[in-house]
Amino acid sequence: MYTDLILLCAAALAVVFDLKTSKIPNIIPFFTFAALCLNELLQAGMVSMFFLFARALLICALLFPFFAVSSLGAGDIKLMAALSAGLSSRGALLFLFISFLWGAALGVLLIAREGSDIRQAVHLAPAILLGISTTLLLGAG
Numbered sequence: 001m002y003t004d005l006i007l008l009c010a011a012a013l014a015v016v017f018d019l020k021t022s023k024i025p026n027i028i029p030f031f032t033f034a035a036l037c038l039n040e041l042l043q044a045g046m047v048s049m050f051f052l053f054a055r056a057l058l059i060c061a062l063l064f065p066f067f068a069v070s071s072l073g074a075g076d077i078k079l080m081a082a083l084s085a086g087l088s089s090r091g092a093l094l095f096l097f098i099s100f101l102w103g104a105a106l107g108v109l110l111i112a113r114e115g116s117d118i119r120q121a122v123h124l125a126p127a128i129l130l131g132i133s134t135t136l137l138l139g140a141g
Contacts, residue, residue, distance in 0.1 A: 003086045004136050006035045011129040014079050018125035024075030029082035036086045055092050056085040062096070076124045083132050091140040099124075099131025 010032035014024045033056065040049050059081040066072040080099065084092035107122050 002039050003036065006032060006039065007083050007086050007132050007136065008129075010035075010079070011083060011125070011132045014075075015123075015125040015129050018075070018123045022123070024073070024079050024125060026075075026078065029075075029078040032079075032082040033085055036082070039086075051089075052085045055087070055089060056081045059084040059092060059096070072124065076128065079125070079128060083128070087135065088140070091135055094138070094140045095131050095135040098134045099128050102130040102134070103127035 010028055014028050017028065018024050036052060037049055040052050060077060063072060063077045063080060067074060067077055080096065084095060087095055103122070103124050106127050110122060
């Protein structure tokens, strides 16, 4: 229960900062990950924290190629890694997939609204918030 609250609050806070400043401050993924670690430590013990770290590192490794070709920002990757750490392995992969689907849908809406000549960056934080919300609603957390 606390895990879901941590995930949703962090994603919502990231949306506010991303839309306002076009950046996700490092403090959001850092404290999200720290809160998830503390929650995991209190609920399941030290051994399960290994899987939390492993999921976060795996997500960073999976998303790094997108950063390398400037498709994703570093803040988006750190936020997705921190949020994925609070999910099961299956839930983390589903979250990534759903977030990218939401990102594509929001991108299509932006193109429809602005026309095909988009010269602005698309903020991914709203899609990440929708992705984590959908994942939790599906019970895959």
